[in-house]
Amino acid sequence: MTTASIADPLSLNVSLGERSYPIYIGAGLMDQGERLVSHLSGRQVMVVTNETVAAHYLERLTTALARADETLRIETLVLPDGEAYKNIEGVSRIWDALLEAGFNRRSTLVALGGGVIGDMVGYAAASYQRGISFIQVPTTLLSQVDSSVGGKTGVNHPLGKNMIGAFWQPRAVLIDTATLATLPQRELSAGLAEVIKYGFIYDRAFLEWLEQQLDALRRLDDAALATAIERSCAIKAEIVALDETEQGVRALLNLGHTFGHAIEAHMGYGAWLHGEAVGAGMMMAADLSMRLGFIDSEAVDRTRRLIERCGLPVSAPAEMSVEDFVSRMKLDKKNLDDRIRLILLQELGKACVHDQTPSAVLHDCIKEFPRC
Amino acid sequence: MTTASIADPLSLNVSLGERSYPIYIGAGLMDQGERLVSHLSGRQVMVVTNETVAAHYLERLTTALARADETLRIETLVLPDGEAYKNIEGVSRIWDALLEAGFNRRSTLVALGGGVIGDMVGYAAASYQRGISFIQVPTTLLSQVDSSVGGKTGVNHPLGKNMIGAFWQPRAVLIDTATLATLPQRELSAGLAEVIKYGFIYDRAFLEWLEQQLDALRRLDDAALATAIERSCAIKAEIVALDETEQGVRALLNLGHTFGHAIEAHMGYGAWLHGEAVGAGMMMAADLSMRLGFIDSEAVDRTRRLIERCGLPVSAPAEMSVEDFVSRMKLDKKNLDDRIRLILLQELGKACVHDQTPSAVLHDCIKEFPRC
Numbered sequence: 001m002t003t004a005s006i007a008d009p010l011s012l013n014v015s016l017g018e019r020s021y022p023i024y025i026g027a028g029l030m031d032q033g034e035r036l037v038s039h040l041s042g043r044q045v046m047v048v049t050n051e052t053v054a055a056h057y058l059e060r061l062t063t064a065l066a067r068a069d070e071t072l073r074i075e076t077l078v079l080p081d082g083e084a085y086k087n088i089e090g091v092s093r094i095w096d097a098l099l100e101a102g103f104n105r106r107s108t109l110v111a112l113g114g115g116v117i118g119d120m121v122g123y124a125a126a127s128y129q130r131g132i133s134f135i136q137v138p139t140t141l142l143s144q145v146d147s148s149v150g151g152k153t154g155v156n157h158p159l160g161k162n163m164i165g166a167f168w169q170p171r172a173v174l175i176d177t178a179t180l181a182t183l184p185q186r187e188l189s190a191g192l193a194e195v196i197k198y199g200f201i202y203d204r205a206f207l208e209w210l211e212q213q214l215d216a217l218r219r220l221d222d223a224a225l226a227t228a229i230e231r232s233c234a235i236k237a238e239i240v241a242l243d244e245t246e247q248g249v250r251a252l253l254n255l256g257h258t259f260g261h262a263i264e265a266h267m268g269y270g271a272w273l274h275g276e277a278v279g280a281g282m283m284m285a286a287d288l289s290m291r292l293g294f295i296d297s298e299a300v301d302r303t304r305r306l307i308e309r310c311g312l313p314v315s316a317p318a319e320m321s322v323e324d325f326v327s328r329m330k331l332d333k334k335n336l337d338d339r340i341r342l343i344l345l346q347e348l349g350k351a352c353v354h355d356q357t358p359s360a361v362l363h364d365c366i367k368e369f370p371r372c
Numbered sequence: 373m374t375t376a377s378i379a380d381p382l383s384l385n386v387s388l389g390e391r392s393y394p395i396y397i398g399a400g401l402m403d404q405g406e407r408l409v410s411h412l413s414g415r416q417v418m419v420v421t422n423e424t425v426a427a428h429y430l431e432r433l434t435t436a437l438a439r440a441d442e443t444l445r446i447e448t449l450v451l452p453d454g455e456a457y458k459n460i461e462g463v464s465r466i467w468d469a470l471l472e473a474g475f476n477r478r479s480t481l482v483a484l485g486g487g488v489i490g491d492m493v494g495y496a497a498a499s500y501q502r503g504i505s506f507i508q509v510p511t512t513l514l515s516q517v518d519s520s521v522g523g524k525t526g527v528n529h530p531l532g533k534n535m536i537g538a539f540w541q542p543r544a545v546l547i548d549t550a551t552l553a554t555l556p557q558r559e560l561s562a563g564l565a566e567v568i569k570y571g572f573i574y575d576r577a578f579l580e581w582l583e584q585q586l587d588a589l590r591r592l593d594d595a596a597l598a599t600a601i602e603r604s605c606a607i608k609a610e611i612v613a614l615d616e617t618e619q620g621v622r623a624l625l626n627l628g629h630t631f632g633h634a635i636e637a638h639m640g641y642g643a644w645l646h647g648e649a650v651g652a653g654m655m656m657a658a659d660l661s662m663r664l665g666f667i668d669s670e671a672v673d674r675t676r677r678l679i680e681r682c683g684l685p686v687s688a689p690a691e692m693s694v695e696d697f698v699s700r701m702k703l704d705k706k707n708l709d710d711r712i713r714l715i716l717l718q719e720l721g722k723a724c725v726h727d728q729t730p731s732a733v734l735h736d737c738i739k740e741f742p743r744c
Contacts, residue, residue, distance in 0.1 A: 159471040
């Protein structure tokens with residue numbers, strides 16, 4: 001296995017007909033202005049980022065763009081950092097900036113940052129003048145393997161996570177693995193939650209590879225990272241291509257998310273990182289899968305060990321009651337009419353959609369689950 | 373020609389592949405709950421309207437729905453009336469109501485009202501949980517022939533009209549022509565602006581029919597109204613089917629709108645009705661078409677007579693300078709990079725897209741155009 005280089009990054013294509021787009025993965029891609037410019041529409045580009053990421057990468061990216069094409073009009077917008085700012089007011093600031101700059105519908109937004117920036121910029125692009133182009137330059141492991149792939153964009157509402165948004169595909173995704181060097185350890189762990197999720201739901205061989213390579217990933221070994229990101233994106237791209245608007249198989253990507261979203265919403269967005277909530281949520285889903293007879297206690301233990309080795313929580317917040325979970329879970333977007341739909345493990349490496357969990361079993365599962 | 377009846381309304385199909393939908397046109401359709409119910413997805417439905425329309429039709433519509441299906445959960449939301457409320461805050465009220473009701477992604481919004489309600493409800497549907505179904509029940513002539521057809525949804529921004537929105541198709545459109553009996557005369561005129569626009573841009577025979585039938589239309593003759601609405605929707609449906617996302621021929625529908633939007637924005641949304649601004653705007657486009665040698669003064673006079681007979685303005689606001697127009701027109705969504713693109717008349721019944729107007733000619737046209 002060779003490490004991806006600037007000249008020859010790993011790449012894959014997300015196949016969505018006329019909305020298909022490429023994902024490039026490699027160390028140093030941030031400096032490849034030409035690659036970015038080749039995916040712009042029009043000559044107006046606005047790079048949107050947050051305060052934290054701006055300090056590391058904003059000037060580098062705009063310099064690369066300007067060097068690649070002197071005729072570009074390049075604007076920048078720096079938003080506050082954090083999930084707490086992922087709301088319609090934040091998106092409105094992007095719209096305001098685009099209108100104040102006089103940008104028309106042949107302009108391009110570049111999302112430089114993690115999932116919050118990607119989701120907000122994507123939704124701003126989906127709705128500005130009824131839709132303009134955008135490019136993702138994700139700088140966290142979570143956004144590299146999750147929110148930069150699949151076209152889900154949107155913001156939170158006080159009554160629910162990601163309740164307002166659109167399906168809107170980027171023109172291209174540039175993943176510079178070197179950006180992970182500036183990522184806090186806690187956020188790296190949160191990203192690993194989504195990486196191991198792909199193994200749990202879809203690919204037992206990848207799951208076993210992850211059990212072997214987890215320490216290397218946490219040490220930021222380039223080759224291991226590139227492989228893990230490429231395989232994660234490929235699995236997600238495969239699932240999204242089968243089901244762009246989440247009518248069926250795509251729901252499997254939500255393993256751990258129904259429980260996890262309840263934790264995030266109850267604790268207040270930002271208190272638990274998304275990946276931390278998903279880590280605990282996957283553990284709850286594994287526990288429920290065992291109670292329903294899908295997997296045995298050995299598989300649950302193996303699940304727990306891998307989640308723990310990522311540096312993720314395997315217990316739920318002490319202050320959350322059964323009712324706190326259930327009332328939030330009833331609002332989940334996957335539900336049809338009044339049934340709670342959950343993603344459960346049929347075996348390690350294979351998930352399923354399930355909406356027949358008896359209330360009493362769900363109640364006991366949540367009640368007896370360890371608290372932290 | 374026979375008048376459309378409840379039992380057998382006129383209908384046409386907007387052909388957009390899997391997003392195709394029917395338009396029904398007839399007096400009394402509002403009471404056909406079964407027809408509406410057949411286009412719902414799920415059992416949760418929220419009827420959104422404004423204070424004015426609610427007084428006339430809200431109870432009638434919800435009664436028809438409840439009678440057709442007792443198992444429906446029917447919620448209602450009444451917003452303030454007027455273009456001044458067509459903004460992101462208004463859309464947020466719809467999202468709030470949906471979340472407070474616990475509605476999931478298999479719910480349906482029904483837009484009962486004019487273009488403002490249709491545009492806001494459509495955009496709320498496009499963005500709620502990344503997209504839910506909606507049905508249009510337009511109650512103004514303008515919305516019946518224009519904004520209920522074609523999937524354009526959205527809201528205004530202080531810096532520009534319809535700047536935030538999405539392309540989102542309804543599941544069905546029910547046009548009850550009897551609702552025009554409660555429409556103020558001024559709004560009927562505004563609707564006629566869009567009706568005659570279809571003749572000007574696309575159909576000389578329809579234009580000549582309108583010259584003959586205009587008095588009957590203003591008297592609310594049922595047969596004439598049904599024919600005019602059906603022909604208008606058919607022309608728009610034909611153009612939209614050719615060009616759903618406005619890359620080409622669909623731009624022709626904007627005859628008079630580039631000038632008109634400048635008037636609406638400068639005067640403050642709601643001061644001039646959209647159709648009034650389009651009336652004056654079509655007159656300005658005709659004048660410019662003559663200056664560029666496309667049509668002669670006789671065609672301009674004929675254009676003026678028809679616009680005047682609709683009860684519409686054929687002059688511009690006294691307070692608007694050339695710069696007031698040009699600065700707004702530069703923000704128009706049709707523009708590519710820095711060119712102002714206008715829809716002009718090649719002849720009566722045939723429009724074209726033009727982006728080569730010399731600044732001086734545009735300047736003189738605006739400067740010398742009559743003021744009111």
